[in-house]
């Protein structure tokens with residue numbers, strides 16, 4: 056088996072007296088679209104933030120291409136983060152910037168590109184997310200789905216090799232959600248990126264994932280292919296994946 060791109064080894068994370076992750080082990084292969092699922096407050100977002108080095112673990116380590124994320128110096132960490140594209144829960148669009156400026160933001164921060172090139176790449180991203188010509192609009196004037204799509208454009212503009220999405224389709228209608236998931240998958244395939252995605256919209260998430268991991272009360276209770284998740288006999292996985300009211304959850 057080839058070395059996984061991301062290797063999570065025995066990670067424990069506490070906030071004060073509260074233990075949020077308890078000895079989580081997980082490997083994410085290169086080029087995989089990995090879905091992280093589990094009930095609310097099970098530690099999914101915290102795990103994403105640990106992978107990028109935004110949080111430090113209390114025990115265990117996270118290796119990305121063999122490099123220990125939490126042993127890096129601040130400068131190394133800054134460089135390391137260039138390898139990530141991210142879309143977090145609230146979109147985090149800057150309200151005072153136009154759509155075009157928002158999308159260009161990671162590009163300008165990370166690379167020294169000519170203006171024409173930035174403009175071209177922003178226009179290309181806007182076409183990909185089906186918002187051509189939206190450069191001069193302000194986020195406040197967009198619908199929820201449009202904001203998410205701008206977020207996707209921004210998360211993918213640097214062509215990062217690892218992209219993390221936290222609830223990319225939260226609050227959207229089913230059709231728009233499905234479109235967002237398909238867009239994310241198409242982008243992932245086109246770029247050959249490794250994607251880790253948290254979503255509670257399982258019906259749609261599982262149409263695009265290669266593998267799935269389930270967290271429950273800070274423990275990883277399942278890791279397998281999407282098909283294995285759908286057919287799992289494990290009572291926790293079965294109840295969660297099929298949305299059953301009866302079961303151990």
Ligand SMILES: Nc1ncnc2c1ncn2[C@@H]1O[C@H](COP(=O)(O)OP(=O)(O)OP(=O)(O)O)[C@@H](O)[C@H]1O
Pocket residue numbers: 070075093094095096097098099100101102255
């Ligand atoms: N910075 C923080 N300080 C203190 N507690 C935190 C912090 N971040 C997360 N937590 C706690 O960690 C637990 C797990 O949070 P997390 O956001 O990872 O859940 P989640 O699985 O993503 O849930 P949801 O699906 O509800 O977003 C929660 O109880 C949350 O309150």
